Amino acid sequence: MSIKVLHTSDVEQQRTAIAGWEQHYAQMSAGRFQGRITHAELGGVVAYEERMNTRVEQFFQAPANALVFSFDMSGNTLYLLDSQSRNTWITPENYREVAVVIDLERLGMRCASEALEGLSLTPLKSPQAQLFGSWLSNLLGRLITSTDALQPANLAAQLVEDCLFVLECSLPNENRRQQQRLTLSRQIVNRVCELSNAYPEDNFTTLQLAQAAGVSIRQLQQAFIQYNGLAPSAWLRMRRLNAAHRDLQQASPAHTTVAEIAMRRSFWHLGRFAESYRKLFNEQPNYTLQRRP
Incomplete structure (x- = not known):
């Protein structure tokens, strides 16, 4: 043991x-x-x-x-x-x-x-x-x-x-009908996540995700809110913040800046990016970059 x-x-x-x-x-x-x-x-x-x-x-x-x-x-x-x-x-x-x-x-x-x-x-x-x-x-x-x-x-x-x-x-x-709805929502969310994981460097839009899942934007929204408790737009933003977090952890302060990483992840307003990043990870992005392992 x-x-x-x-x-x-x-x-x-x-x-x-x-x-x-x-x-x-x-x-x-x-x-x-x-x-x-x-x-x-x-x-x-x-x-x-x-x-x-x-x-x-x-x-x-x-x-x-x-x-x-x-x-x-x-x-x-x-x-x-x-x-x-x-x-x-x-x-x-x-x-x-x-x-x-x-x-x-x-x-x-x-x-x-x-x-x-x-x-x-x-x-x-x-x-x-x-x-x-x-x-x-x-x-x-x-x-x-x-x-x-x-x-x-x-x-x-x-x-x-x-x-x-x-x-x-x-x-x-769950009763049968509720379980069927939950299963359908899970399938839609999984198709979207598999696409995002297959192309981690791409910044998808809500419309592109709906097309990839073969559903309307409204169906995509309903599926995400039912299964994840998040709208697709909020989910996309969280994913991009997590990608920036990983980039900052792996980057060298001597060779890159917070602004470069923010723009790489489609955050064009540096002040808003820094505030969103601080709220999610409880630290400023420049601190993450400086404490690179």
């Missing part, structure tokens, strides 16, 4: 803290980012807890050859993911998730997609999901200080058994 705890001060540190996931993170609410990952390896089973204080956009693809039981502690909701699960969403502030990642061989499966038909990425609620999520969070807290009293093999088997039991007890928490 191995366990580690990582405290992070940037979404990029948070993004890379858990191996095996294809992920893109962007900060979506104001404040200095603080995160924490507690990660336990149990041999064929991984358990972890993720905490983040600001809203964060997560684009992710789950690990290959694994089934993931993800417990959103803010909504007391279970989500199932497999290697085919690709999703983009924006977490609430002070987000907390605990998860169990189970190797498919341990479950006697080669592919989980057929078994998860209609369940992957569907919000599942039950009292058992809430109780198990809280128990797993407390367990990881205890493991940080002592692992002597726990046998990794027994603990891994218990986690597998408990996760499957919680799944049996859980049902979708």
